[in-house]
Amino acid sequence: MVNGMLAPGQTLVTEEGEKVKVAEMFGSGGQGEVYRVRTRKGDRALKWYYPQLADGRQRQILEGLIGCGWRDDRFLWPQTIVVDVDGRLPGFGYLMDVRPARFHDLPALFRRDPALAATTPRTLVMAALHTVEAYRAMHAKGIAYRDINWGNIFFDPRSGDVLVCDNDNAVFEGETAGVAGTMEFMAPELVRADRGAQPGIQSDLHSLAVLLFLLLMNHHPLEGALALQIRCMDERARKKLYGTDPVFVYDPNDVRNRPVPAEQPTVVATWNALPPMLQELFVQTFTHGLKNPNRRVRESQWRDALSEALDTICLCGACGRQNLTEPDGPAPDCWSCGTRLALPPRLKLTTGTATVRSRPRSVRLGPQSRMYAHHLSVDAERHDFGAVVAEVTEHPKQRGRFGITNRSQNRWMARQADGSVHDVEPGRTVALRPGLQLEFGGGAEAVVQD
The missing domain is CATH 3.30.200.20 (Phosphorylase Kinase; domain 1)
Known part of the structure; x- marks a missing residue:
């Protein structure tokens, strides 16, 4: 051989x-x-x-x-x-299939490989969203992955697309397999080997949350001060850290495992830059969810929050860096330069019919912001960032004046604040002004707000 x-x-x-x-x-x-x-x-x-x-x-x-x-x-x-x-x-x-060269492993991201220099906060959130949707699709088929970890996910740093590998250990829920997981990602009940505990979809939810935290925070959610106090990270120490006494680094009621700023500055900075809606989901899954598997955050919850985070990413006017914001929250300070962000107008969007109606969602209308086909659906099966239906564009002759351009194949109806109504044909643009109402068809409609 x-x-x-x-x-x-x-x-x-x-x-x-x-x-x-x-x-x-x-x-x-x-x-x-x-x-x-x-x-x-x-x-x-x-x-x-x-x-x-x-x-x-x-x-x-x-x-x-x-x-x-x-x-x-x-x-x-x-x-x-x-x-x-x-x-x-x-x-x-x-x-x-052979893994295409555009996909890179997550450890390359954590070691700051130059090949991943194109990665931005937006592509990280997109990768997190695509990861959630991929496992959501698998779980919907009744299949548990059982070994979600950073070695099994590959992503494209430019598009945020993901590819899940090593699927040969996945099993249908309730069946047994030889692989129980990777300890750093395993649910605490599996680390402790609790009576009756088996890898499955519920334990996948814990592993998925760990992976998301690593992807967005570049840090493990259970490795704070307590991890730094361990002199020998042997199996006994790891079982305590991840199984018998796991403590979330930002547990609101237990400060023993807070990150040490001098030793772990990255997680401190990234946590402070994370929108509260995502912080709350991490707190839930790594406090209540550590003790009760039924309290773990579901894929649909992650999906909705990550999608809203994508819709409200804003550029800092001072340094140009991307910032995550709360959809309807106040303007935060830029994570990079500290300047208070000037939030662009937002599109308050609802979709569906009178009987099946989505809750309103906000889309920040900064320069080059886009809307996609999934924005016009009550519950799109999958986020497709190739299906652009609208785009914020700058006036070709008047800098600083923006409009929203119809990139779909359908005619829109626009109602101005003064009550005037006109059609917006495909390829045409309507000026962005507060109070502008748009009807996209199929029950999707929106209003521009400051």
Whole structure:
């Protein structure tokens, strides 16, 4: 063998009888090695298990995941099982798509890899939103991931798109699997090995919250002063930190584990820059949710809050940095330069019909702000940031004068504050003035407010 268990040029066969040829090895992990392979439909990635892990239960899990027929472009989902064509090599593996080069792992973000220099607060929030929606879709199928951690999520620093890898340990809720999770991300009841505690969708919610906190705060939610006091971070110490005595770094009723500013300045700064609506969700899931799995924040709650955070990102007029703001809250100070933000007008938007109506949401109308198709839906299945329906544009001859341009295929109706009404055809722009009312069609309507 060369560079691993499989040799370049070696032929394997899928369950359907198609031959695939091994190319180079991508890398290895705790369960096996990943290779590029040639197939008649193009290159694929092959995960080949270490012999001691290629057991009947793992094969049964794979067959269940492949057989469910689920396909989602946010997941490198198992496609077919692969074995040695001659039967001389024991074990098996599975095919999945090759991860595109634009996706980077989260540890690269935390170590400030130059390749991720394009990352902004906006793309981080988008990545968090896409991550929540991906696991929401999985959980809706009754599948628990069981090992959500920073090594299984890849993201595009320019678009915020995400890709979930290592899906071969996911199981249908209630089934068992060999992997219980990564301790830093595991729910406390699993770390403690409580009687009857099993990995599942409820424990996924804890792991997801840890991942979101790391993504937005660049810090673990349970590692404050108590972690710094540990001289030897052995298994016993880790079990106490994450299981028997977990304390959120910003628990409002327990200050033992507050971040130490001199040693942990990043989490202090990022927490202070986080909108209260997101702070409240983290507090809930890492206080009540640590003790009671049913009190953990659901994917839909994260989704709504992250979506509102995206809609209200504002640029600092002094330094140009992006700032997260509260949708209907006061103007905060810029996290970077300390200047009080000048908030742009907001669009107060409602969607739906008289019988099914969304709650109003705010969209800040700063320069180049956009609205997307999901803004015009009561409960869009997925946020699609390629489907632009409206955009804030500057007047070509009068700098500082802005309007909202119709980027959709539908005619809008605009009602001015003086009561005059006119149509806004696709491609046309209406000036932004307080009191302007817009009807987008399908029950979606909005008013411009200061």
